[in-house]
Amino acid sequence: MKNFMKTKEFIGFCKNVFDKLPVPVDFLDKEGRLVYINKSFLEFLKFNEDDILGKVVTEIEPTSKFLETLKYKxxxxxxxxxxxxxxEAIVHRIPIIDENDELIGGFGMILFDNYEKLKQVTEKIEKIHKELSLYKNELAKINSAKYTLDDIIGESKAIKSCKSKVKKLARVNSNILIIGESGVGKELFAHAIHYESERRECPFVSINCSAIPENLFEAEFFGYEDGAFTGARKGGNIGKFELANGGTIFLDEIGDMPLYMQAKLLRVLQEKEIVRVGSNKVTKLDVRVICATHKNLESLVDEGKFREDLYYRLNVLSLDVPPLRQRKEDISILIDKFTDKFYKDTGLYREVPSDVMNILCNYEWPGNVRELKNIVERICVNAEDTYVTVGDLPSNILNKSLKIERKKSQGLKEIMDNIEMDIIINTLKECNNNKSLAATRLNIPRASLYRKIEEYNIEI
Incomplete structure (x- = not known):
């Protein structure tokens, strides 16, 4: 073993393996004498092989520290x-030691034969790290909570109680089920919970389960590898759960999730890990799950359309968001908020007078805040002047509001008279007080219009 590095077999092996390498390589015996050096190293040192073989390394290169490497192993x-x-170069100096911890010799290699090359590589790596960091930050901004408690508008007791509960729920990491009718703003509450929690700096990823084709659920949730299925993106794709790792994932309309996917979701919640489609690699997860639904999940469980074990796994904590009809005192506040936004977006100032406001507040709003927002935008667009009028309201809002008012009061004639008067006033304004033109637009005789003007004491 002592003379192994000087044998023909070893030298022949080195020539076959290392002579063609563009990387400088050499071998020393345990005394530090050169037994082999490849062509790349000879070119680097500008020596002939015959002149240096068998010499101690410090005789060949006085600056070498290889003898210290051999001494201390x-x-x-x-x-x-x-x-x-x-x-200048970046070098490896490695002692060769047998199974008895005896020194046999040494192996040397120049990793970078030019220090500037190392600097260039280092700079490239640093640039890549900076770009990755930038992309991660941008990705975190894209996948972050966009709404806070301040974005949930209302001063009613019901909404204040709901917002107070959000702060309590945000303190823990348990799964949450948000229950409420369509349009109440369940997603806003999910965003607010994440924002109030310790995970606020981490991703917030939202998925609408009702919008995903049944055959794409698994790929959307857990991601997939290249070639996992026909039409898969080249290079694969990261899933929403992996994207949300460390943060919060919001599963909206969870009641629309197919049964096969419910079983897979249950396993993820239990094991806290996912496997991409087409892969065997397991990825550990640290994700808080918030779900929302407008459906009665207990009824779906009874009907066999929702897994009972998953229901209890998701419904650890719950938040009931009240419908708009149960907090009518918030309607006027919301209307003011939406008209302000309309002004900021379009530059058109609109104001909702008391008569129109009363009609809107009497309406039941089956579509809740979403419906209210859409109607406010519509009447702001339809309005010909600064003030929105009764005539700008959709007929279904007027009719349903009047039915509700009729139940509350016997003064139907007074209500109808007020509406009729508003319509006449607004029509006259549009016609620049031209009574003939106004009567034509209202499709009534001119004499009837004169009588109504006198009856309602309308000033022209």
Missing amino acids: QAEVAKRHVFSNGK
Whole structure:
């Protein structure tokens, strides 16, 4: 073993393996004498092989520290070294030791024969790290909570109680089920919970389960590898759960999730890990799950359309968001908010007078806040002047509001008279007080219009 590194077999092996390598390589015996050096190293040192073979390394290169490496049997990896010819390089000096911890010799290699190359590579790596960091930050901004408690508008007791509960729920990491009718703003509450929690700096990823084709659920949730299925994106794709790792995932309309996917989701919640479609690699997860539905999940469980075990896994904590009809005192506040937004978006100022406001507040709003927002935008667009009028309201709002008012009061004639008067006033304004033109637009005789003007004491 003592003379192994000087044998023809070893030298022949080195020539076959290392002579063609573009990387400088050499071998020393345990006394530090050169037994092999490849062509790349000879070119670097500008020596002939016959002149240096068998010499101690410090005779060939006075600056070498290889003898210290052999003495202490400690490898030196990626060390900067300046050669006597003035060249700088990054080198490896590695002792070769047998199974009895006896020194056999040493292996040397120049990793970078030019220090500037290392600097360039280092700079490239640093640039890549900076770009990755930038992309991660941008991705975090894209997948972050967009709404806070301040974005949930209302001063009613019901909404204040709901917002107060959000702060309590945000303190823990348990799964949450948000229950409420369509349009009440369940997603806003999910965003607010995430924003109030310790996960606020981490991703918030939202998925609408009713919008995903049944055959794409697994790929959308857990991601997939390249070629996992026909039409899969080249290079694969990261899933929503992996994207939300460390943060919160919001599963909206959870009641629309197919049964096969419910079983897979249950396993993810239990094991806290996912496997991409077409892969065997397991990815550990730290994700808080918030779900929302307008459906009665207990009824779906009874009907066999929703897994009971998943229901209890999701419904650890719950938040009931009240419909708009149960907090009517918030309607006027919301209307003011929406008209302000309309002004900011379009530059058109609109104001909702008391008569129109009363009609809107009497309406039941089956579509809740979403419906109210859409109607306010519509009447703001339809309005010919600064003030929105009764005539700008959709007929279904007027009719349903009047039916509700009729139940509350016997003064139907007074209500109808007020509506009729508003319509006449607004029509006259549109016609620049031209009574003939106004009568034509209202499709009534001119004499009837004169009588109504006198009856309602309308000033022209």
